[in-house]
Amino acid sequence: MDIKKGRIFYFDFIRVLAIFLVILIHVTGIDLGLHVGSTQWTITKYLNYFAHASVPMFFMISGALLLNSPKTESLGYTWKKRIPHVVIPFILWSLLSTFFIAVYAHTFSLPNALKMYAVFLYQPVSPTLWFMYPLIGLYVLSPFLRTLVKGADNKMLFYLTSIWLITNSLMPTLSAFLSKDYAHALDFYPGAGFTLMGGYIGYFFLGYLISQMNVEKVNGWLLAIIALLAMYFGDLYSGKFPKTNDPWNNFYVTSIFIVIMAIATYILLQKWGLKIKARPVKKAFSWLSPLVFGIYLVHNILILFLEPWFMKNLPYTGLLATFTRYFAIAILATLIIWILHLIPGVNYLLTGSTRKRK
Secondary structure, three states: OOOOOOOOHHHHHHHHHHHHHHHHHHHHHHHHHOOOOOHHHHHHHHHHHHHOOHHHHHHHHHHHHHHHOHHHHOHHHHHHHHHHHHHHHHHHHHHHHHHHHHHHOOOOOHHHHHHHHHOOOOOOOOHHHHHHHHHHHHHHHHHHHHHHHHHOOHHHHHHHHHHHHHHHHHHHHHHOOOOHHHOOOOOOOHHHOHHHHOOOHHHHHHHHHHHOOOHHHOOHHHHHHHHHHHHHHHHHHHHHOHHHHOOOOOHHHHOHHHHHHHHHHHHHHHHHHHHOOOHHHHHHHHHHHHHHHHHHHHHHHHHHHHHHHHHHHOOOOHHHHHHHHHHHHHHHHHHHHHHHHOOOOHHHHHHOOOOOOO
16 A cells, blocks of 8 residues: 555554553553452453553554655654654653652652653653653664665565564563573573664564555454454463563563554554545544644643542542543543644644644
């Protein structure tokens, strides 16, 4: 499929659904420690695990768009247009997050804020902002990756992606099953050089490769079954090996179950997006799409302040309470970013976008 000839709706469709899955991850996180073993807990943990497909989908969208764009080959365009578009809002919201976290903890002071920012390059000020670090890295590398993609055929790109899948997903997933004595039997020596295809770069290539497929021929029911099976077994895996769910190392994002679940879900949503013809639906997703980045950057602050209030004041519990919190945060985040999006200058600084699309 040629995605170089204008705006493609299914990217808006996937992007919008993915951001609301990201919010679901962070809203339901607090429920995973409540009523353990109950039916509501079981449903919540499945929803939480499935929602983790959202993060890989964002990497795949970026890969499909950047690696198909001739503009990506321009170092000037990348550094003047694309990198500031993500870095400036990220830095400003990191500053705001530092302030709000300190206010929430009643520890606000300039020295404390400076301490948090002293390790800004090393770790995010809020765990939910970790995604920005690999994303910015891929943006920086994108001119080289675009040149690589342009000069390689899909067979070679599939080869590279397969190396990533085996060395960064399958083998680390399998290593968790090994006993303590053999804990590192499947780990590569750092000097082996497989870090060249490390991190999340495989998702970047996957997004591009999927954009070259005719996904309409793929069976939708088969994709749904694959995604659900990956969710089921992935949830079992993360329950048996809880250390693999550590939010600071983010290995779970590349575990084989989430890779499979994310690919199947992405292709399924792309198929659905291609079938949508209703103008009101397309307008709604096209309206929401430019707000997605800002929603991601602000939602963690809203969760910090609103979740404790809801937990204390809601007259009911269970899944109804979970979804009350979820919709309140999702709607409020959307409204805040929509208002900011309407203010010239501020819209670029805090949402990374302008009201006029180029």
